[in-house]
Amino acid sequence: MDAFFASAEQASKPSLRGKAVVVGGLGPRGVVATASYEARVFGVHSAMPMAQARRLAPNAAYLVPRFGFYRSISEQVMALLRALSPLVEPLSLDEAFVDLEAGGAAWDEGSARLTGEKLRADIRAVTGLTGSVGLAASKMLAKIASEQAKPDGLVVIEPGTERGLLGPMSVRILPGVGPATGDHLRRAGIHTVEEIVEAGEDELVRLLGKAHGHGLYAMALAHDERPVVAERETKSVSVEDTYDVDIHDRLRVGMEVQRLADRCVRRLRGAGLSGRTIVLKVRRYDFSTLTRSETLRGPTDDPAVVREAAARLLESVDTTGGVRLLGVGVSGLADYTQEDLFAQAAGDLAEVPEEESGEAAGERVEVPVERRWVTGHDVTHAEYGHGWVQGSGLGRVTVRFETPDSEPGRVRTFRVEDPALAVAEPLPVVPVVDGTSGLRPEVCSRPHNP
């Protein structure tokens, strides 16, 4: 995720350039999604509780994510990558692997470097943001190279130098080593990649189990044969909500589960899928998480069926003490097409109830006037033009009037119900050329496989 969201916001809002920007959930239980490099100086980083970030960087700008806006930028970048090769594997909105050799875009270090530099220039020209490129012979190494390259750089890991490079690095650099595995290894006296190699494969399997042990040992030797996979099938669809305050009322818990089931089905149908296994997730007041699942006889995308299954699953869960998060998911997915003749016969394709808000439901639904002004979102004013919400509350909304290619703008305050003020779509950031950093497509050039 890096600084993508924050860089996009800085490109979109001239007054934030060069400033500490933190994007994430603004509620009492929010966490940081992305911090700009200026905010990282204060120690703010992704996944940090927002409250802690505010303590560290009280003067930073705090914004909620605008996924639709980021997605539109992401699509521009992915299109540039697909022009290089048919083998593009997106990891998220801001990262992807590209098999340059498969596209004939590069065949040796020199051509790869040229391709990478041209790509970075194109990303900058098209999106106004900077991206970093890592070039290497495998996905793991390309990713490590891109980490080293950012912000705004290009790093090549040359064949033959891999083991020497990895050896002194922390085990945490290897994919699949998170806090738990890192601790596990540390307790066994293994801190660096070369200590993994010294420990040997058998010891690793003994410590971490078969799959993880073998896999990690290979990675430590810089062996990574994972191919770049262009099309990944979705395996599950889920939605979840963390509540600002724990829910104690059992009836309310039941209602929330029904809402989540509906939302999940809407997503499922939107993707043209149906599924067999319904999963209920409950995070309790003490952060302990449990899941309950039920597998149906056949795949469904029927909201009533998913609601009922979720309700049955909830019956087996003790929620006394309160719950902080609820989630509903569907896995065991099938193509929607082979489907539900039975459901159709029963006239069971009733519309899934719409949510009162949410990205898809959108603007046309009535929203309380106070809630229409989301911090960071775009607005337009009949007299002052385009701007964004800098804050709202107590019946007032503060707007900064500026556009991606204007000078930093002035701030004005209005009544929340001011009829001259309206919600607006984000403006394209394009001719702007002063992003700070962000997109980092890993570019990976593989040797010929036998």
Add this chain to the structure above:
DNA sequence: TCTGGGGTCCTGAAGCCC
């Protein structure tokens, strides 16, 4: 005022079938 949301993969237990 700790700890989001949407995913993937792996492991181990238990039940069932052959």
Add this chain to the structure above:
DNA sequence: TCTGGGGCTTCAGGACCC
């Protein structure tokens, strides 16, 4: 006939990733 074991599926939990 009894027992053992392998393989498969389902379920729950945990770790990891961005």
